[in-house]
Amino acid sequence: MTRRLTFNIFRYNPQDPESVPHTDNFVLEEAERMTLYIALTKIREEQDHSLTFDFCCRAGICGACAMVINGRPGLACKTLTKDLPDEITLMPLPVFKLVGDLSVDTGTWFSAMNEKVESWVHTNKKMDPTVQEERMNNALAEEIYELERCVECGCCVAACGTANMRQDFLGAVALNRIARFIMDPRDERTEKEYFEVVGTDEGIFGCMGLLACEDVCPKQLPLQDQLGILRRQMGWTAVKQLFHIAK
Amino acid sequence: MAIDTTIYVRPQSGISAYLDWLQMLTGAGLILFMWSHMILVASVNFGVDAMNTIAKFFEDSYMAQVGGPMIGLTFLLHFALAARKVPFRTEQQSTMWKHGKMLHHKDTWLWVVQAVTAMIILIMGAIHMWTVLTDLPITAQKSAARIQGGFWLVFYLILLPMVELHVGIGFYRIAVKWGFIKRKTRQGFKGFENILTLIFIAIGLITIVRFILIQVIQV
Ligand code: HEM
Ligand code: SF4
Numbered sequence: 001m002t003r004r005l006t007f008n009i010f011r012y013n014p015q016d017p018e019s020v021p022h023t024d025n026f027v028l029e030e031a032e033r034m035t036l037y038i039a040l041t042k043i044r045e046e047q048d049h050s051l052t053f054d055f056c057c058r059a060g061i062c063g064a065c066a067m068v069i070n071g072r073p074g075l076a077c078k079t080l081t082k083d084l085p086d087e088i089t090l091m092p093l094p095v096f097k098l099v100g101d102l103s104v105d106t107g108t109w110f111s112a113m114n115e116k117v118e119s120w121v122h123t124n125k126k127m128d129p130t131v132q133e134e135r136m137n138n139a140l141a142e143e144i145y146e147l148e149r150c151v152e153c154g155c156c157v158a159a160c161g162t163a164n165m166r167q168d169f170l171g172a173v174a175l176n177r178i179a180r181f182i183m184d185p186r187d188e189r190t191e192k193e194y195f196e197v198v199g200t201d202e203g204i205f206g207c208m209g210l211l212a213c214e215d216v217c218p219k220q221l222p223l224q225d226q227l228g229i230l231r232r233q234m235g236w237t238a239v240k241q242l243f244h245i246a247k
Numbered sequence: 248m249a250i251d252t253t254i255y256v257r258p259q260s261g262i263s264a265y266l267d268w269l270q271m272l273t274g275a276g277l278i279l280f281m282w283s284h285m286i287l288v289a290s291v292n293f294g295v296d297a298m299n300t301i302a303k304f305f306e307d308s309y310m311a312q313v314g315g316p317m318i319g320l321t322f323l324l325h326f327a328l329a330a331r332k333v334p335f336r337t338e339q340q341s342t343m344w345k346h347g348k349m350l351h352h353k354d355t356w357l358w359v360v361q362a363v364t365a366m367i368i369l370i371m372g373a374i375h376m377w378t379v380l381t382d383l384p385i386t387a388q389k390s391a392a393r394i395q396g397g398f399w400l401v402f403y404l405i406l407l408p409m410v411e412l413h414v415g416i417g418f419y420r421i422a423v424k425w426g427f428i429k430r431k432t433r434q435g436f437k438g439f440e441n442i443l444t445l446i447f448i449a450i451g452l453i454t455i456v457r458f459i460l461i462q463v464i465q466v
């Protein structure tokens with residue numbers, strides 16, 4: 001028996017002064033191995049050409065297709081309709097600026113975030129292209145890679161109660177990013193410098209431990225563990241600053 | 248995350264970190280106190296004398312006279328610190344409420360429960376502390392008489408679950424926030440914490456019933 005799926009999709013075009021936020025309903029026959037990407041494309045092709053949503057890689061790699069699926073932020077291209085009930089409600093991610101319908105601008109937010117946490121290796125070493133790269137311990141490289149897997153989809157930010165209430169909160173993605181550089185021996189930033197970036201209420205001390213980020217991250221990044229480690233590290237740095245022994 | 252439209256140099260300070268430490272430490276201190284408090288009060292289940300002996304010990308050693316107000320101060324300090332996180336603006340409250348409803352996420356709801364119980368504890372806890380500490384010494388008979396008056400029975404029946412929920416969630420929260428509990432152990436720890444909370448509520452209820460019965464036995 002093929003199911004008939006009902007999609008309740010948020011519609012609004014902020015560029016059009018006539019447009020008012022509302023929900024449109026579409027009915028679609030479920031197909032085998034149907035993802036939300038396939039369903040949305042079908043709806044756009046067959047029912048409403050004006051439906052706006054983002055996709056790029058269709059394989060859970062680029063992070064473009066994040067949206068709120070029956071209340072939970074997730075990647076539409078990775079979500080199979082067979083895992084969802086007959087009625088599927090799709091909303092754009094909160095926190096980010098709405099482009100239209102299900103499409104939001106995560107780019108501006110993420111580039112500001114990357115600038116704020118200075119998301120690059122800080123080093124004074126001159127690169128010499130003629131010599132071989134320095135080697136990194138393999139276990140460590142893998143640990144760093146584990147945190148590198150973030151696709152900047154924004155699900156963790158959209159799911160975070162703190163980020164929803166407070167515009168200035170950095171969010172789990174930024175805290176995870178900093179944790180990645182703290183691990184990296186090539187980054188010469190001192191603990192004080194890291195503290196300046198995330199040892200604040202916009203950073204790790206604003207996090208209230210709701211762990212929605214951990215529960216929604218479509219790449220299963222170890223956000224809970226990294227947030228815990230970071231809070232301790234920054235907590236100790238603050239204590240060390242009291243005694244003027246922080247590096 | 249806001250995009251800065253001004254350029255200014257933020258003075259380097261660890262203030263957020265120190266306040267977070269204090270929030271956690273006052274919370275942990277209050278948890279320890281609540282557990283001791285439960286032992287004192289529940290001792291009445293082993294007889295009026297058991298409770299009176301413990302209470303007398305606390306007074307003779309001046310722990311009630313000094314410790315009581317200290318707990319009161321910790322309570323206020325913890326409130327002032329944790330209140331930094333509570334949404335007081337309607338706009339934030341409604342954001343949080345809608346967010347909770349959208350997400351269907353237990354831990355997010357637990358936080359809402361923590362913030363709501365906190366406000367109730369602030370008022371009822373303060374009243375309770377004032378009443379008890381301005382009427383020392385603590386004796387089982389006095390407590391029993393109070394509860395049998397009816398008003399305090401209802402009062403404690405509300406305050407007990409509020410405190411136990413807040414303590415239970417707070418305990419879990421400290422563990423995950425500071426990395427004592429990792430991804431692997433989280434669900435198990437949450438289950439353990441829920442059971443602990445239920446046990447404490449049960450002990451509290453039994454104790455209240457016991458207080459109701461005391462005078463009946465003695466008259
Ligand atoms: C004056 C009344 C109280 C208020 C307004 C209050 C408020 C709060 C709030 C809003 C939080 C959440 C903070 C966050 O998520 O960052 C919290 C956490 C906590 N509360 Fe309370 N609370 C009160 C009384 C108590 C009492 C009486 C206890 C213990 C018996 C307690 C134990 C805790 C613990 C252990 C935490 C977790 C600390 C943390 O996450 O850092 N609180 N409290
Ligand atoms: S941490 Fe996870 S949820 Fe957050 S942006 Fe990265 S991949 Fe997405």
Ligand code: SF4
Nearest residue numbers: 160207208210211213
């Ligand atoms: S643990 Fe909670 S408050 Fe902290 S970043 Fe994750 S969702 Fe936000």
Ligand code: FES
Nearest residue numbers: 058062063065077
């Ligand atoms: S389209 Fe790239 S992650 Fe879904």
